Structures are given as structure tokens and as C-alpha cells.
Amino acid sequence: MMMLAGYGVMVLLLGGLGQDVTAPGKIDSGEKKTVISLQVTVPTSGWNLSIQEVYQVEKELWVISHLTSKGGIALQVISQVKDSVSIPKSSLPVKHFITGKRWNWKNKEPYQFLKDRKKIDQELKKQKAKLVYRRPVKKQSANPLGQYIVVYKKTAFVDGKTKAGETLEQLAKRHTKQFNGKLGRVLKIINGYSASFSPAAVEKLKKQPEVKYIEKDGPVGIR
Numbered sequence: 001m002m003m004l005a006g007y008g009v010m011v012l013l014l015g016g017l018g019q020d021v022t023a024p025g026k027i028d029s030g031e032k033k034t035v036i037s038l039q040v041t042v043p044t045s046g047w048n049l050s051i052q053e054v055y056q057v058e059k060e061l062w063v064i065s066h067l068t069s070k071g072g073i074a075l076q077v078i079s080q081v082k083d084s085v086s087i088p089k090s091s092l093p094v095k096h097f098i099t100g101k102r103w104n105w106k107n108k109e110p111y112q113f114l115k116d117r118k119k120i121d122q123e124l125k126k127q128k129a130k131l132v133y134r135r136p137v138k139k140q141s142a143n144p145l146g147q148y149i150v151v152y153k154k155t156a157f158v159d160g161k162t163k164a165g166e167t168l169e170q171l172a173k174r175h176t177k178q179f180n181g182k183l184g185r186v187l188k189i190i191n192g193y194s195a196s197f198s199p200a201a202v203e204k205l206k207k208q209p210e211v212k213y214i215e216k217d218g219p220v221g222i223r
Helices: 118-126 168-178 199-205
Strands: 009-011 021-023 026-029 033-042 047-057 060-069 073-075 079-088 094-099 112-114 130-134 146-152 182-187 192-197 211-216 220-222
Touching (some): 033 060, 146 168, 146 199
Antiparallel strands (some): 009 021, 146 192
16 A cells, blocks of 8 residues: 555546546656555455556546455554555546445545446446556465454463463464464454464364364454
């Protein structure tokens, strides 16, 4: 994510999709490229923003971005998420469309928040839009990792340590490494931790004597 400057860009919204507004984004036109940036206010710290595509529609640039939940534990604090991409040099006004919003309150940013891409895709086809940028798709492994919460039995620890002398953090690290996972956070309040594992690794981890249960990680708010 890139930091935004303190000025906006004029956004010309034509047709039935929006109104004339000034977007708090940024266009830096260099000699060979233009950097398009935007920032969105979100209800918790558990959100990501990514610019998916940029199209030229007549004399405008239409920027389509998507909001996604990170999953796991997120602080219920009003936050900002940002993204930027570089495209070939352009001085055209920018129009922002964002999908993935799940909260009910109205954002102050003058972007268009869409329920899904159906209408915008129809409009792009109708306008014979020219694709300027598309975010590269990351290749997924044959056995992708999923986000999980691992909870240990209370009886696995006596005075904060296992029979082998391991603390909660040490046991979490050992199990994560043993089953080729990626450690997230140690969660003392539930006597467990968050981590990424393959489905096959989860089945093996469940059989460890210290494990009480494992569940899919999802958005959880804490104050």
C-alpha cells in the first residue's frame, strides 16, 4: 500500500452510474507513467483494499477496486485502507468503483460502492471500454493454506507449561513448524493460536494430544 498526498483529483461522473464529485485519490503523472491511488475508511482494522482493473471509457479512466476481509481477530477501530497502481501516462479524469463493502453506514469518500460487478461490467461492455490495467493473478498452490484457530486443552498446561516444559507460544510454534503452517497470533485468552495450514495438515494436527479443537478462522471483533 502507498501513502496518499493531501490533495484530491477531480472525478467526472457521467451517465446513470454517478454524480460529479471530487475524489480523495491521487494521480501523479511522471514522464512515462501515472500513479492512481485511493483510500477508503473501513469499520475495523481487518480489511484490505486492492485495485483490480483500470479501464479507459471514452475520456475517463474507470478504476474498479475490491474490499476484502482479512479474517481473524480485528480491532473495532475506524481505519483507512489504501492502494496504488501505475499505468501508462494519462491525464484523464478518474472515476472510482468499489465492491466488497459489507457495513451499513455511508462512507464520506465520493466513490461509488457497488453490491457486485454485474452492472459495471455491463456498462463497460456497452461503452466498449479499453483495458488499461489488470492486477496480476497469484498462482495458487495445489494444496492452499487456510486460516484456522487452534485451541488447546486446559489440562495440557500446568503452571503455564506442558509436561515437556513448553509454554503456549513454544507449543504453537512447534506445531506450526511440524505441520508446515504459518503462525499468526498466540491467543492466550482462548489457550490457543491462529495459523495457516493445509487441510491435510489440519487433520493431522487434530490428532495431537494437546489439541482440544480446530476451527476455521473468521472475522471476530474485539474492543
